[in-house]
Amino acid sequence: MSMERPVAWVGQSSGVHERRTRTRVVTAMNNGLEAALARLAALPAGYSDGLYGGRRYGVTVRASEDGRRRSLYGEELGGRDRVSCNVYRLNGGSLALRPCEMPLGKVVRFLLEFSPLSHLE
Structure with missing residues (x-):
């Protein structure tokens, strides 16, 4: 999945935004979004273990056959924390990052700081 013109869809935002069908779209200039999307694109599809915030997480990445959707679900192993998101390729080449029931x-923080164990060994 190439990283052209990434955006995030959120209910509320700060920073630069534009209106698209009643949804605010935040450009990649905010909060390392572009780098976070690049990190997600670099993660292999399937399950992997890794570290985030000094704790171990199990992460599953799925990609659609047509390459237009990618999802991540991460769970703290032995803990209660979760992180989940979807990335959609929109018409025109933009990427939309949709967090699932979380800020x-x-x-973004998880994607930037998560280190797969295979990269640490």
Whole structure:
């Protein structure tokens, strides 16, 4: 999944935004979004273990056959924390990051700081 013109869809935002069908779209200039999307694109599809915030997480990444959707679900192993998001390729090449029932900042932070164990060994 190439990283052209990434955006995030959120209910509320700060920073630069534009209206698209009643949804605010936050450009990649905010909060390392572009780097977070690049990190997600670099994660292999399937399950992997890794570290985030000094704790171990199990992460599953799925990609659609047509390459237009990618999802991540991460769960703290032995704990209660979760992180989940979907990325959609929109018409025109933009990417939309949709956090699942959590703040955008939590997802971005996780993507930027998660280290797969295979990269640490």
